[in-house]
Amino acid sequence: MRPALLRGLAMLPALLQAGAVAAAALCGPGGATAVPGEAAAILLPGLSGAASRQTGREVLLAVPGALPPVDAEALAACADGLLQGVSLGYDRLLxxxxxxxxxxxxxxxEGLRLALAREPAAAAPDAAAGEGDAPAEDAGTLRLRLLEAQLEARTGQLARARDGFEALRGAMPDSPEPLAGLAGIAERSGRGREAMALYREARGRDPEAPDLAEAIAALERSAGPRLRADLEYRESQGGVGTGRASAVIGGLDLQQPFGDGWRLxxxxxxxxxxxxxxxxGDGRVGSFAGARERGELSLRRDxxxxxxxxxxxxxxxxxxxLGLRAELPDDAGATLLRAELRRPYWDFFQAMIDRATRDRVAAGRRQVLANDLTGRLEVGANRYGIAGDRDVGSTVSLTGELRLGNLAGLRGLSAAYVLEAEYLLRRDERTGAAGQGYAPLQLLDREVHAVVLGHARSWRTGTPGGVVTTELSAGYGVDRYGRAGPIVGGALGYAFDRFELRLRxxxxxxxGRARGTTSVFGASLSWYF
Incomplete structure (x- = not known):
């Protein structure tokens, strides 16, 4: 089941407890009776725009937004035995x-009126047969269990949701929904290969389901071969170790899967x-114009x-x-481990020009803390070198983020607290030819705390397979060791056929203490072949 169909189901417990609509307000004149042929009139305020669909003895009422508060117990009491079950979701009533x-x-x-009635006496034999129809009754129970598992998945209770979907997998052998639920959990947990296998099995049960086809296509694209060309313009006014500086950076990135779970x-x-x-690095100060190169050859096993x-x-x-990193996902997030030796370091212009490298050992964690609330934290130990000197300083670093998604109930809107910190343990200090002191690499203490508001969305275009994505962010950061300032960023993407164009x-x-301003503009074109 796609996340769009599950949005907001986390409100279910609150809706069940709301009791905002009293039983007297639900029951129509005369209330409900069990006399054959007589109707029970029930009013559901605020549901006049609900769409209804009936399958057997199940009736699904869906509204465009959030379901108004409904007291399930009062509704059942008004029906007086004419309803066998009531289930509430974010935007639906079953x-x-x-x-x-x-x-x-x-x-x-005033709302939506429900007219419940028993079939006339002539149809009583059929009704009696219905009472003994265990499969129809089981279907309703299974549907409620499926909704419960979907709710647990939506609210981050992945282990319980997985158990629920697994139990339904055999109990609903013709339905793709338990398999799709398991695939969604696997994808959310970073198990892309497992998610692909489950989506394909689900599609075998319903070949015409568009949601399954889209999910499979998205996974195939992300896991398939890809060639990306990237062009970036970076400009700094002031900053670490420089005055005004600019760079035009061009790059190519090829990813080629092979074998069973391998990627080059x-x-x-x-x-x-x-x-x-x-x-x-030798203390001289002057202008520079030239080129620098770096490359990486990687082998990945999933x-x-x-x-x-x-x-x-x-x-x-x-x-x-050399570098080695590992990602170990679980239901609550993922653990990240990293070790690097002499990796090219291009974070600021002086480092690029002096061919700086960094040795690093780091451990991190991404965590789902609650519904729509995620966090990440990484701690690292670093050693820096430049051309001709492998050890000019060492630091410890700390990066983290706490992000709340779907802010104010708006899909795609998020707020985040971001921490970027690095603390000096040691930095070489030398004396130049003129007797001045200098550091070969301008490493500085920094501790930036930032609050960022972001919005991301995507929508389809008239072009077959065309998808437009936008990302916008704005915030304000404060460095404990220096100055504060604004942060803004954005990206625009367009995917079509086997290509994806992205501007940022x-x-x-x-x-920070360097009091610089950095602007970055870039474009990339990816070809999925």
């Missing part, structure tokens, strides 16, 4: 009729740099359980390095 009962709906200005990656970047004034290990070989102008831009102003 009624299970008692055997031999008919339901007619009529929208009014090859990435290369070339930067053309123009700096009006920069301090070099397991059905979602575990992934990536080994890398880093290359930069006569210097080679960001600007960070006057955050």
């Amino acid at each position: 009624l299970t009729l008692a055997p031999g009962v008919t339901l007619a709906t009529r929208p009014t200005a 990656g090859l990435a290369a970047e070339v930067a053309g740099i123009d700096a009006a004034q920069v301090q070099r 397991w059905m359980g979602g575990q992934a290990v990536v080994g890398s070989l880093f290359l930069t102008e006569g210097t080679a390095g 831009g960001s600007r960070v102003e006057n955050i």
Whole structure:
């Protein structure tokens, strides 16, 4: 089941407890009776625009937005035995009729009127047969269990939801929904290969389901071969170790899967740099114009359980390095482990120009804390080097984020607290030819706390397979060791056929002791072949 069909089911407990509509308000004149042929008139305020669909003895009422508060116990009491079950969701109400009962709906200005009646006496034998019809009764029970499992998945109770879907997998052998539910949990937990297998099995039960076809296509695209070309313009006014500087960076990234869960990656970047004034590793200060290159060859292994290990070989102008990282997902998030030796370090212009590298050991965790609330945290130990000197300083770093999604009930709107911190343990200090002191690499203490508001959405275009995505963010950051300033960013993407075009831009102003402003603009074109 797609997440769009489950949105907001987390409100179910509150709706069950709301009791905002009293029994007297639900029952029409005369109330409900059990006399054959007489109707029970029940008014559901606020549901006049509900769409209804009946399958056997199950009647599903769906509204465009959130379901108004409905007291399930009062509704059942008004029906006086004519309803066998009542189930509430975020935007839907599922009624299970008692055997031999008919339901007619009529929208009014006050709400939706339900007319419940027992079939006439001539139809009583059929009704009696319905009472002994165990499969129809089981179908209603199974549907309620399915809704419960979907609710648990939506609210982050993945282990319980998985157990529920697994139990329904055999009990509903012709339905794709339990399999789709299991696939959604696997995908959300980072188990892409398992999700693909389950989606395909679900589609075998319902080949015409568009949601399943879209989910399979999205996974096939992300896991398939890809070639991406990237172009970026980066400009800094002031900053660490430089005055005004700019760079045009072009890159290619090829990803090629092979065998059973293996993937080979090859990435290369070339930067053309123009700096009006920069301090070099030997203490000299002056302008620079030239090029720098770096590359990475990687081999990735993915397991059905979602575990992934990536080994890398880093290359930069006569210097080679190695990297190893692992991702271990579970129902609550994922644990990340990383070790790197002499990885090219391009975070600021002086580092790019002096061919800086970084050795790093880090451990991190992504965690689903509650419904729509996620967090991440990574701690790392770092050692930096430049051309001709592998050890010019060491630090410890701490990065984290706490993000609340679907802010104010708006899909795609989120608010986040972000922490980016690095603390000096040691930094080389040297004396230049003129007797001035300097650091070969301008490493500084920083501790940036930022609050960011973001919005992301996507929609389809008239072009077959065309999808447009937008991402916007704005916030404000404060460095405990320096100045504060605004942060803005955005991205626009367009996917069509086997291609995806993406434009991006960001600007960070006057955050930190360096008091620099950095602007980045980029474009990428990906080909999925």
